[in-house]
Amino acid sequence: MGISVQAVFKQFGDFQALNNVSVDIKSGGLVALLGPSGSGKSTLLRSIAGLETPDSGRIFLTGEDATDRSVQDRNIGFVFQHYALFKHMTVRDNIGFGMRIRKRPEAKIRQRADELLDLVQLSGLGERYPSQLSGGQRQRVALARALAVEPKVLLLDEPFGALDAKVRKDLRAWLRRLHDEVHVTTVFVTHDQEEAMEVADEIVVMNKGKIEQVGTPAEVYDQPASAFVMSFIGPVNVLPSSSRIFQDTGFDSGHPEMFLRPHDIVVELEPNSTTVPARVKRVIHLGWEIQAELALDDGQEMVAHITRERFDELKLEAKQRVHLRPKTAKSFPLYYSI
């Protein structure tokens, strides 16, 4: 096992930041800690790093109990949201810093820095200073620096959070490829579900200091363990189960609320025994997908997403009469609002 967190509690004053958190992360895995602000993601990451001390519980790194070890003795690489590069050092010296502290031979440091510059696709920029790099390049240097000392575990706290959307997207794909090359057990914090889905092998979904679900991106999306997970990962209509869209179509669950993904609403032009009538309120073009805002005759509103191809067949426009049917819908015994 790469990392094993066992029954960890952490309180700040009266606030329970981690409330009995247990999770196992496989060696070589790339795992996202995903949740809203304040859910405890950073506190969990910092506890794994040794930057926070749990009130109780144990943390194992590659099979060894690391709970009482200092940050320095844990052999981890850490990258924060805000670049923590040394401004007065060149890129090459930044990357070599940890190795120099550990008194590795200069020739070895030079060779490893070259390999890492290559790995993070910055060959040729080794003599520059951080101020001469873009934000995305600086974060790649920070990653190279973290990898230089061959950590057992790489921990990234919103590593791309401060970058603009385009650079962020490029770096996600880059991180995925980098991990495929180096295979170091990696945990990264994000509050962006798309980022987690795109990059991670597994997602740990957190809410209010607890883990709601651990699963692959497909599992947390298709088989959410709770109402929270279903609402947090991907768009959803939360509707009363008394709504005609469930009652008249055989989807009544017995629970008060039903969760219906916008792409699970089938829109037809003609009624049949499994549809309910509705009216189009507004059509929004989202690029490859079309969002239709719909209202049932009793006033219940919902949002459907349909493909451009289907949209062209239906030729939807505002005020048009349509007929709806849920392809699938979910309900959960307890509903926690976010």
Ligand SMILES: Nc1ncnc2c1ncn2[C@@H]1O[C@H](COP(=O)(O)OP(=O)(O)OP(=O)(O)O)[C@@H](O)[C@H]1O
């Ligand atoms: N050192 C501290 N002292 C007091 N409260 C803290 C401390 N560190 C974190 N907290 C509180 O614990 C809660 C959880 O914080 P944490 O940073 O783990 O959440 P997060 O899920 O990473 O959120 P964000 O995405 O906003 O960083 C927050 O409400 C925060 O204010």
